[in-house]
Amino acid sequence: MIIVAIKTESKKWDIKEAKKLFQEYLEKGIKEEKKETKLPENTVKIDDLNRKQTLGRIYKLTDSIIEMIYKNGRPSIKLPSRTSGNIIWDEENDLLLLGQQIMEKQFHSLGSVADITRLMKVLEKVNELLLKDMHATKREIFYSAVQLFGDQKNSDKCIEDVATMLYTTRNSTHIVASAKGSCIGRLRIRDRNDIIDLEGLGSGGWTITPMLDNVEILESDAEFILVLEKDAAMIRLSEARFWRKYPCIILTAKGAADIATRMFLRRISKELKLPVFTLVDSDPYGHYIHSVYLRGSKRLSYESPFLATPDIKLLGVLTRDLEKYKIPNDCRIPMNQTDIKRTKEMLSEDFVKKNKAWETDLKLALNLKMKAEIQALSTFGFEFLTDQYIPEKLSTGDWI
């Protein structure tokens, strides 16, 4: 007996609700294009600087240290505190920001001498990178003085401290994370002197470079952006050439959202004035990933205005979808204690409390004590995600 799999021509949905949202965002984006985001007064203002400007800040800082040495021989460095008590949710802009609590690190204190030596080492490396117009990864910084840092955790912390100390973004210091995310779809960009067509790079797409200062958006006819939590979903959409049927740009950070992917998403959504949808696992971790794209992480709250993409819609997989699409029980996974704890933590966040639909969905997850991965949808066939689930949601406006 020969079994033949027949691929039928899939229906093209009229994604009318997504198109409506696209028109709204476009109009709003054009109006707000020239308007600057105003941050609350009790928060720290961070600037995205070019090479020359960052070097200027380093010289200003070192001048002030030298001045202190001349004055009393006891220099210190002041920088905004990055503890959770100093993190503020700005309701108006929907961002997590850093408050104005300042901490001081003394050069002459036994408690902070190791920390300040590491900090100065990182500052020296940043200065070198900027002067040479080069970029380095966090790992390279660690290896530049292994004995001093001891553990990469220490150098990573110093890298963030240096950026905060200079009141700038980490990208402005030319220290970047390794490339992780990828992007595909209706977009043409420039990376230095090369024009890259994100539709013509095979099924893997373009690896989002951490050196985003070299990248510029050239052309696009996309109408929305789809952010996927998982690479597996990216492969599915890429194989289906989803963006050809539905004009979009698709990207994934392959799990937790890294800086470059977040920054790139913010750039394309803001410059192109497009609505953004996320497709994550139906579990607290997936919801957390969505929240990080949406309003930033607590750890990097000082950079939120440059990393967060406010007003992202959570397209799925929602807890209510488990019932709506009748996901079989054997494709659902019972929540463990950590999942329950994380869901409760999410429910205690102010930004969740303010979004009733989101709160309801998380409460439903707590009631059902069930979670599911995006891949659970393939129980209805490999094409279900691209031919039914996503288009149907975009057509009916079934998102949070």
Place this chain on the structure above:
Amino acid sequence: MKIFYKKDGGIVQLIDKEKMKEWPIELPLIFIEYVRNNQLKSYDDPKIKKEIEKYLDEVLTDVAIPGLIEVLDGENFEEINKALVRIDELAKKTPDMVKPIKPFVEKLINKNIKEVNSLSNSIIASFNKAERKKELAEKRKVMQEKEKSFLAGNLSGEEYAKARKEYLVLKE
């Protein structure tokens, strides 16, 4: 971004020409060529195609050409050389696009630098070749008309022979 609206409610967005003024001088030309060769055909709407063609012409006259002229008129021969290499490629493929800078290239022929000289000559040769091609196409059209007239008996054999001779000389 510069927005172009499609009839079906969709859009095409292209980078604003003001941003291109900060680019390396050869890049605006590469961009124009890229959009013309690769993207234009993908926009189904003829109205949008026309608008984008017009915008690309603006980029050419407002950004690309002034940028090149500035370099060709300057004294930095490394930059001049780089620009000429790019112009040479374009003059071979799409001579009309870079024709406005012909007088500036002509000036460079007299410079005493071997590379600059040879590139300038090559560019001028491409321009001349393109002009001759255009002239020939026009003449061919006239010749076809004359042939029709001759066959219809409205043109004398002498006149036809004269026109034919002129055409063949140009073709040679």
